[in-house]
Amino acid sequence: MQDFELLEEGLALMALGMGFVFVFLTVLVMVTTLMSLVLRRFAPEPSAPAATGARPPALARQDDALMAVIGAALHRYRQRHRHRR
Template sequence: MQNTELLNEGLALMALGMGFVFTFLTVLVISVTLMSGAVRRFQPAPVPSAPVRRGPTGTSPKDDEVQAVISAAVHRYRRQKGRDS
Protein backbone atom coordinates (compact mmCIF):
# COMPACT_ATOMS: atom_id res chain seq x y z
CA MET A 1 0.00 0.00 0.00
CA GLN A 2 1.07 3.50 -0.69
CA ASN A 3 1.37 6.16 1.99
CA THR A 4 -1.53 8.11 0.51
CA GLU A 5 -3.78 5.05 0.57
CA LEU A 6 -2.90 4.42 4.23
CA LEU A 7 -3.53 8.05 5.06
CA ASN A 8 -6.91 8.01 3.29
CA GLU A 9 -7.90 4.80 5.05
CA GLY A 10 -6.83 6.23 8.41
CA LEU A 11 -8.82 9.41 7.85
CA ALA A 12 -11.88 7.40 6.81
CA LEU A 13 -11.58 5.24 9.94
CA MET A 14 -11.18 8.36 12.10
CA ALA A 15 -14.26 9.98 10.54
CA LEU A 16 -16.27 6.79 11.03
CA GLY A 17 -15.24 6.58 14.71
CA MET A 18 -15.92 10.25 15.41
CA GLY A 19 -19.28 9.99 13.64
CA PHE A 20 -20.23 6.99 15.74
CA VAL A 21 -19.31 8.77 18.97
CA PHE A 22 -21.16 11.94 17.91
CA THR A 23 -24.27 9.91 17.01
CA PHE A 24 -24.15 7.99 20.31
CA LEU A 25 -23.80 11.16 22.38
CA THR A 26 -26.63 12.84 20.47
CA VAL A 27 -28.95 9.88 21.09
CA LEU A 28 -27.89 9.86 24.75
CA VAL A 29 -28.69 13.57 25.23
CA ILE A 30 -32.05 13.23 23.51
CA SER A 31 -33.05 10.18 25.55
CA VAL A 32 -32.02 11.80 28.87
CA THR A 33 -33.98 14.94 27.98
CA LEU A 34 -37.08 12.92 27.12
CA MET A 35 -36.81 10.82 30.28
CA SER A 36 -36.45 13.87 32.53
CA GLY A 37 -39.50 15.42 30.87
CA ALA A 38 -41.48 12.23 31.48
CA VAL A 39 -40.41 12.12 35.12
CA ARG A 40 -41.42 15.76 35.63
CA ARG A 41 -44.80 15.11 34.03
CA PHE A 42 -45.73 11.98 35.99
CA GLN A 43 -44.15 12.66 39.36
CA PRO A 44 -46.30 14.64 41.80
CA ALA A 45 -45.10 18.03 42.94
CA PRO A 46 -43.26 17.92 46.27
CA VAL A 47 -45.27 19.14 49.25
CA PRO A 48 -43.43 21.81 51.22
CA SER A 49 -42.79 20.69 54.76
CA ALA A 50 -43.63 22.78 57.78
CA PRO A 51 -40.70 24.81 59.09
CA VAL A 52 -38.99 23.28 62.07
CA ARG A 53 -39.36 25.42 65.16
CA ARG A 54 -36.40 25.48 67.44
CA GLY A 55 -36.25 26.61 71.01
CA PRO A 56 -33.99 29.31 72.34
CA THR A 57 -30.33 28.79 71.57
CA GLY A 58 -29.06 28.95 75.13
CA THR A 59 -26.06 26.96 76.29
CA SER A 60 -26.59 24.05 78.59
CA PRO A 61 -24.39 23.36 81.62
CA LYS A 62 -22.93 20.36 79.80
CA ASP A 63 -21.83 22.58 76.90
CA ASP A 64 -20.20 24.98 79.34
CA GLU A 65 -18.32 22.08 80.93
CA VAL A 66 -17.08 20.82 77.57
CA GLN A 67 -15.94 24.31 76.64
CA ALA A 68 -14.04 24.63 79.93
CA VAL A 69 -12.31 21.27 79.43
CA ILE A 70 -11.27 22.16 75.87
CA SER A 71 -10.02 25.55 76.99
CA ALA A 72 -7.94 23.97 79.77
CA ALA A 73 -6.48 21.41 77.36
CA VAL A 74 -5.48 24.11 74.87
CA HIS A 75 -3.93 26.21 77.65
CA ARG A 76 -1.94 23.22 78.95
CA TYR A 77 -0.75 22.30 75.44
CA ARG A 78 0.44 25.85 74.74
CA ARG A 79 2.22 26.01 78.09
CA GLN A 80 4.03 22.69 77.46
CA LYS A 81 4.91 23.69 73.93
CA GLY A 82 6.48 26.91 75.23
CA ARG A 83 8.77 24.94 77.55
CA ASP A 84 9.88 22.50 74.83
CA SER A 85 10.85 25.21 72.35
Protein backbone atom coordinates in the same frame (compact mmCIF):
# COMPACT_ATOMS: atom_id res chain seq x y z
CA MET B 1 1.75 5.36 -2.81
CA GLN B 2 1.01 2.87 -0.05
CA ASP B 3 1.54 5.52 2.64
CA PHE B 4 -1.11 7.73 1.04
CA GLU B 5 -3.66 4.89 1.01
CA LEU B 6 -2.87 4.05 4.63
CA LEU B 7 -3.31 7.70 5.64
CA GLU B 8 -6.58 7.84 3.72
CA GLU B 9 -7.90 4.74 5.50
CA GLY B 10 -6.83 6.15 8.85
CA LEU B 11 -8.66 9.42 8.22
CA ALA B 12 -11.79 7.56 7.09
CA LEU B 13 -11.70 5.41 10.22
CA MET B 14 -11.21 8.50 12.38
CA ALA B 15 -14.17 10.25 10.75
CA LEU B 16 -16.32 7.14 11.20
CA GLY B 17 -15.36 6.86 14.88
CA MET B 18 -15.95 10.55 15.56
CA GLY B 19 -19.29 10.38 13.74
CA PHE B 20 -20.35 7.38 15.79
CA VAL B 21 -19.44 9.13 19.05
CA PHE B 22 -21.27 12.30 17.97
CA VAL B 23 -24.42 10.36 17.08
CA PHE B 24 -24.26 8.37 20.33
CA LEU B 25 -23.89 11.50 22.46
CA THR B 26 -26.70 13.26 20.59
CA VAL B 27 -29.02 10.30 21.15
CA LEU B 28 -27.96 10.15 24.80
CA VAL B 29 -28.84 13.84 25.33
CA MET B 30 -32.19 13.42 23.61
CA VAL B 31 -33.09 10.30 25.62
CA THR B 32 -32.05 11.96 28.88
CA THR B 33 -34.14 15.05 28.07
CA LEU B 34 -37.13 12.89 27.15
CA MET B 35 -36.78 10.88 30.37
CA SER B 36 -36.64 14.09 32.37
CA LEU B 37 -39.83 15.38 30.74
CA VAL B 38 -41.64 12.09 31.35
CA LEU B 39 -40.57 11.97 34.99
CA ARG B 40 -41.63 15.56 35.59
CA ARG B 41 -45.05 14.81 34.15
CA PHE B 42 -45.75 11.62 36.12
CA ALA B 43 -43.83 12.31 39.34
CA PRO B 44 -45.86 13.35 42.37
CA GLU B 45 -45.68 16.96 43.47
CA PRO B 46 -43.25 17.54 46.34
CA SER B 47 -44.87 18.22 49.68
CA ALA B 48 -44.65 21.68 51.18
CA PRO B 49 -41.60 22.12 53.39
CA ALA B 50 -42.10 22.28 57.12
CA ALA B 51 -41.94 25.61 58.90
CA THR B 52 -38.37 26.84 59.01
CA GLY B 53 -38.34 27.96 62.62
CA ALA B 54 -35.67 27.44 65.21
CA ARG B 55 -34.25 24.00 65.78
CA PRO B 56 -35.85 21.82 68.41
CA PRO B 57 -34.21 22.22 71.82
CA ALA B 58 -32.85 18.65 71.80
CA LEU B 59 -30.92 19.31 68.60
CA ALA B 60 -29.63 22.63 69.93
CA ARG B 61 -28.30 20.90 73.06
CA GLN B 62 -26.60 18.23 70.95
CA ASP B 63 -25.00 20.89 68.75
CA ASP B 64 -23.79 22.85 71.79
CA ALA B 65 -22.31 19.73 73.35
CA LEU B 66 -20.66 18.77 70.06
CA MET B 67 -19.15 22.24 69.66
CA ALA B 68 -17.79 22.06 73.22
CA VAL B 69 -16.14 18.68 72.53
CA ILE B 70 -14.66 19.89 69.24
CA GLY B 71 -13.37 23.06 70.94
CA ALA B 72 -11.72 21.06 73.73
CA ALA B 73 -10.09 18.68 71.23
CA LEU B 74 -8.80 21.59 69.16
CA HIS B 75 -7.42 23.32 72.26
CA ARG B 76 -5.63 20.14 73.38
CA TYR B 77 -4.20 19.55 69.87
CA ARG B 78 -2.84 23.09 69.72
CA GLN B 79 -1.26 22.73 73.17
CA ARG B 80 0.51 19.50 72.22
CA HIS B 81 1.73 20.74 68.84
CA ARG B 82 2.70 24.29 69.78
CA HIS B 83 6.44 23.55 70.16
CA ARG B 84 6.77 21.99 66.66
CA ARG B 85 6.28 25.24 64.77
